[in-house]
Amino acid sequence: MRLYEYEGKKLFAQVGIPIPRSAYFTKAETGAIGADPQLERIFDDLGGRGVVVKAQVLAGKRGKAGGIRFAHSPEELQELVEGMIGTQFLGEEITGVLIEEKVEFVSEHYISVTYDTVRRQPVLAIGREGGIDVEELAREHPEKLGLRHFGPIVGLLPWVARDAAAEVGFTGRELHKLAAIAVKMWELMVRTDARLVEINPLVKTPNGEYMALDAAIILDSDAQMRHPELNFPPRQATGRPLTERELIAQAIDEGDYRGVAGKYVELDGDIAMLTSGGGGSITLMDAIEAYGGRPANYTEYGGNPPAEKVYRLTKVVATKPGLHGLLIAGGIANNTRVDVTFEGIARALEEIRPPYPIVIRRAGPGEEEGLRLMRELAERLGLDMEVHGAELPMTEAARIIVEKAAAYRQRVEG
Amino acid sequence: MGILISEHTRVLVQGITGREASKVTREMLDYGTKVVAGVTPGKGGQEVHGVPVYNTLKEALSEHPEINAVLTYVPPLAVKDAVFEALEYNIPFINIITERVPLLDAAQIYSYARTKPATRIVGPTSVGVINPGARVKVGPIGGVNVDRVYRPGCVGVISKSGGMTTETSWIIRQAGFGISTAMGIGGDFIKGSAFVDLVPLFFNDPQTKAIVIFGEPGGGDEEALAEYLEKYGMRKPIIAFIAGRFVDHMPQGVQFGHAGAIVERGMGSPAKKIGALRRAGVLIAEVQHEIGALLKDVLGAEPA
Numbered sequence: 001m002r003l004y005e006y007e008g009k010k011l012f013a014q015v016g017i018p019i020p021r022s023a024y025f026t027k028a029e030t031g032a033i034g035a036d037p038q039l040e041r042i043f044d045d046l047g048g049r050g051v052v053v054k055a056q057v058l059a060g061k062r063g064k065a066g067g068i069r070f071a072h073s074p075e076e077l078q079e080l081v082e083g084m085i086g087t088q089f090l091g092e093e094i095t096g097v098l099i100e101e102k103v104e105f106v107s108e109h110y111i112s113v114t115y116d117t118v119r120r121q122p123v124l125a126i127g128r129e130g131g132i133d134v135e136e137l138a139r140e141h142p143e144k145l146g147l148r149h150f151g152p153i154v155g156l157l158p159w160v161a162r163d164a165a166a167e168v169g170f171t172g173r174e175l176h177k178l179a180a181i182a183v184k185m186w187e188l189m190v191r192t193d194a195r196l197v198e199i200n201p202l203v204k205t206p207n208g209e210y211m212a213l214d215a216a217i218i219l220d221s222d223a224q225m226r227h228p229e230l231n232f233p234p235r236q237a238t239g240r241p242l243t244e245r246e247l248i249a250q251a252i253d254e255g256d257y258r259g260v261a262g263k264y265v266e267l268d269g270d271i272a273m274l275t276s277g278g279g280g281s282i283t284l285m286d287a288i289e290a291y292g293g294r295p296a297n298y299t300e301y302g303g304n305p306p307a308e309k310v311y312r313l314t315k316v317v318a319t320k321p322g323l324h325g326l327l328i329a330g331g332i333a334n335n336t337r338v339d340v341t342f343e344g345i346a347r348a349l350e351e352i353r354p355p356y357p358i359v360i361r362r363a364g365p366g367e368e369e370g371l372r373l374m375r376e377l378a379e380r381l382g383l384d385m386e387v388h389g390a391e392l393p394m395t396e397a398a399r400i401i402v403e404k405a406a407a408y409r410q411r412v413e414g
Numbered sequence: 415m416g417i418l419i420s421e422h423t424r425v426l427v428q429g430i431t432g433r434e435a436s437k438v439t440r441e442m443l444d445y446g447t448k449v450v451a452g453v454t455p456g457k458g459g460q461e462v463h464g465v466p467v468y469n470t471l472k473e474a475l476s477e478h479p480e481i482n483a484v485l486t487y488v489p490p491l492a493v494k495d496a497v498f499e500a501l502e503y504n505i506p507f508i509n510i511i512t513e514r515v516p517l518l519d520a521a522q523i524y525s526y527a528r529t530k531p532a533t534r535i536v537g538p539t540s541v542g543v544i545n546p547g548a549r550v551k552v553g554p555i556g557g558v559n560v561d562r563v564y565r566p567g568c569v570g571v572i573s574k575s576g577g578m579t580t581e582t583s584w585i586i587r588q589a590g591f592g593i594s595t596a597m598g599i600g601g602d603f604i605k606g607s608a609f610v611d612l613v614p615l616f617f618n619d620p621q622t623k624a625i626v627i628f629g630e631p632g633g634g635d636e637e638a639l640a641e642y643l644e645k646y647g648m649r650k651p652i653i654a655f656i657a658g659r660f661v662d663h664m665p666q667g668v669q670f671g672h673a674g675a676i677v678e679r680g681m682g683s684p685a686k687k688i689g690a691l692r693r694a695g696v697l698i699a700e701v702q703h704e705i706g707a708l709l710k711d712v713l714g715a716e717p718a
Contacts, residue, residue: 115517117603118634120524152521193516223516226491237508278601279575279630283702285660290701295660302577330579334541334557365558390562393588393703394581 001219004056006098007232008215011192015184017199018211020103021046024056026096039081039099040074042277046101054098055078058235059090060216061133067094067166070102095243103211105203110134110145111178112198112216113156113185121149122189123160124182130201144168156186177210192230193223249299252309259305259336269294271405272323274314274345276330276362277302280394282293284329287398293405296320304336310344318352324412325405326358328374329397332390333364342370346377353381357404361397363390369375384408416545417612418507418534418593419568423550426471426505428488428496430462431582435487435626438511439463442546445560446549450478471499483507486537493538494519494537500529509552510537510606524572527606535606541576541598546620555598556580567592569709570616572609573628574601574635575657582628583656589706593714594622598604601630605701608641617649624651624706624713629687631658636687640694648695651712655699656691657686 003011006024013019023042043051055067062068067089071077077099084094110127126146127137138145146164150156161182170178183199197217197252204276207212219230242250249264255387269336271293275281281300288295297317301310319324328345342362349358371387377383384404388397425442429435430452440463442449449465451474458469468474475481484500486493486508493515500508501523508527515538527535536543542553547566555576556564563584569591573579576598583596599605599612609627616622629636636656643652662685679709692698699705 092491115521115603118608118638120521120604122521151525153525190518193518195517196428220517222490222514223518226516277575277577279578279628279657280581282658282660283578283581283655286657287701328649331577332557332563332584333578334554334580368665390584393585393706396703398701 001221001224001232001235002058003215003217003219003232004058004096005054005057005215006096006328008217009098009212011045011188011217012215015188015191017181017184017188018209019215020100020211020213022098022100024096024098025085036078039078040284042099043071043074043077046099050102051077052100052102053077053084054100055084055089055094055098059088059092062090065090079349082368090211103203103205103213105205105211105213107204109202109210110137110200111185111202112196112200113180113182113189114198116149119149122152122156122186123287124148124150124156124164124186126164126168126170126178126182128170130203134200148155155190158183166175173208174204177208181210188217192217193220193227194218197221201275221239240349245297245316245320249313252312253404256306256309259301259303259309261301261305261309263298263300264316265298266294266320267295267297269296270322270324270409271401272296272317272326273299274317274322274326274328275300276336276341280329280331283395284327284398287395288327291399291402293325293398293402296323301341302336305341307340307344307347310341311348312344314345314348315352318348318354323354323356324389324409325356325401326354327397327401329361329394331363331394333362337366338362338364338365338370339366339373340370342373346373349377349383350381354383356384358383359388359397359401359404360386361388361392361394368385415619416547417615417619417622418536418543418595418597419483419545419548419550419552420535421548421550421640423448423483423548423552424478425449425483425552426478426481427465427485428471428500429492430454430465430467430487431457431460432487434554435485436462436489437466438485441554441560442551445551445556447551450481471503475503481505483509483552485505485512485542486512488512490514490516491519494523497523497535498526501526501533504530504532506532506534508535508537508606509540509543510534510535510600511540511542511553512537513539513600515539515602517603520602524604524606534611536597537600537606539576539598539602541599542580543595543597544593545595553598555596560569563587564596565592566594567621568594568621568713570594570613570619570622570625571596571628572625573598574630575628576600578628578657578702581702582626585703585705586626586709589709591709594619601632603633605635608635610635610642613639613642613652614646622650624653625707626709627652627654629654629656629684631661631684631687632682634682637690640690640696643694643696651697652695653697653699653705653708653712654688654691655702655705656684656687657702659688692711
C-alpha cells in the first residue's frame, strides 16, 4: 500500500526524521463560502510569511504537473486550496492538501531504502543531487548514486551509510547526519514492514541540518496483519477512480476469506474474461491480444472460492454493455473445485442468458461434474457455448473466442 | 535423476495438522512420497493419515534421522520461525508453500539460508516440486490427478505461477514429452530460489535435455537469468513463456496476477524480460501453447 505524503511524514516524525511544520487539510473541512478562518490560522501558525500547498495524491511527478504551489497570504492560500480540493489530478481526486511552512535550503539530495529483488537484500541509495527523477539518474549517471546492500538481520549500520554518502562526495559532519537519517529510515522499514522508504528531496538547511521535504512509503500488504496500529484507509491503485462495476466486485470478498473472486479491472474491449488463477489469467489476457481480440476486463478468481462468490463475479463480468463474447477459462486447477465454481457461474448465466458466444476451457478437481453442468445449461437455454476440458490447450480457447466474437460482432452490427 | 527431490527424499511437514496441510499430506502419500513425520507445536503425539506428529523438529529428528526435506505449511506470520528452525538443523531441502509471507521475513530467511550452503529453499508461494521418475512429489503440485499430467521424461519446468506449473507440464505432455522435475518457485519479490539458482541444477542433471520456464511481470529474475546465460553459456535449450505482455498497455499501478506480478516504475516489464532472454538465446513462446512446437523443434521426438 502506497502512503500519501502526509501519512508518510507522520511516520517520519515518529522515528525522528526532521520534517517541516505542517497541517493536513481535508475535503470535509472545506465547502465554506468566503474565507475559512481555519486556513487563516494555519497560515499564521506556519510563520505567516508564506506556505507551500501540496496536493495529496499517490501518483509521482506531481510537482511538474502543478500539484505543488506557493501561497503568500491567507487569501491566496484560500484560493489555492479551493482550486485543488475535489478536483481530478493525475487520474485521482484530490481529497486533501498538505500545507507546509516554506523551508529555506542550500541543496537538495536523494535517499532511499528498499529491497533489491535480484540480490534479495535491502539496499540503501544516497544521491548527491535530489529533487530529480532517480531512475533517470541511475540510468544515466550511476556514479552519482551511492548504493550499499546490507543484511536484513543485522540491519543498516551507520558506517554503511557513511560509506555510501562519502562515495558521492559528502564530507565532515554531513556524513554523520546523513547516516543518522538512513538508520532511522531502516528502523521505520522494520517497524512498519515497508517495502520502500524514500525521501526526494532531502534538503540541507542554511544551518547545516537535513530535512525531508517529501515522503514516499510503500507498505508491504502481506505484513498488514501484524500492524493493527497502521490503520490507513484502503485506497485504489488504478490511477483512476473505481468504476461502478469495480466497486460491486470489490465487495464480493469483503468479510469472506474463502478464496478470492473480487478482483475486477474494467477495460474497454468487447470480450468478457472470467478467468482463474493469477498466472492463468494474465496468460489468457496475452493470448486474447495476440489473436487480435480486446478484453473487456481483467479478473482472476482462485483459492477455491464458494459458488456464491463466483456467481456474483459472473454477474459483474458478463453483464457489461457491448460484449461480443465471453471466455471462461483457466489451467488445470491444483486446488480450486471446478464443479463448485461452475455452479455459481451457471446460476448467473441462467439469469443473464447471454446472446453472445461463450467458450469454456477448464480442468481440475470435479471437472466432469462442472463441465457437464455447463453443457446441460447450454442445451436447456440454447446458448452459443463451446465446452472444453484439458484436451484443448488453454490458450487455444482464447483463439476460438476471438474468432467467434468477431463473427458475432459482424452479425449484430451488419 | 531429476533435481531437488528423489526416491531418497524423506519429508517432514511443518503445520501438518492444518486443513490444507493434512489434505496435501494425503495426496503426497497416495502418490508415493515418503512423508515420515510432521510438526505442530503443542499437538505432539497425534497422527495425520498415519504420520506421527511431534512438537519440535528436534523431537522428530531424533525419531526419524532420515528426514532430509521439510515442507513448510504454516500460517504466513509463522513461516520465518518455522524455516529458521529447519535451517538450524541443516535440512537440505525446504519447500515453503505458504503465500503472503512478509517481505522482511523472506529477506531474513534468505539471508540466514546463505550461511547454510548445504540447504536449498524453494518458495514462498511455491506449489511444490514433483519428480515423476522417482514418483515423489512435495506440496500440492498436480492435485489429485497427478498422473494425467506428470509422467517421467526429459523436460525440466520452473514456473513463477503455481497453476501454470501444471498447465505448462500438460502442454509438454501433449507434445509427447515427460518431466524430469517440475516446480513452482512462487512470484514473491524475494524467493528462496530464482530461475538463476535452478537452471544450473538442470544443466547438471543427466535426465534433463531441455528446460521450460514460465515467467511473469515484476522483479528482475528473468533478466538475471539472461545475464547468467550470456556469461556462462546455455548448456541445454531453454524455452520461455513470459506472461503479462498486456500489462505494458494498461494503466500504471494496477496489480495483475500475483504479488510479484506488478510493474512498478517500469521495472520488470514483460517486454524487457523477453528482449533480454531472446538476446541470451532463449526460445520464446509467443502464446503459451507454442511451447509444445518449440520443444519438438529442439528435441525431435523423445525416445520412448
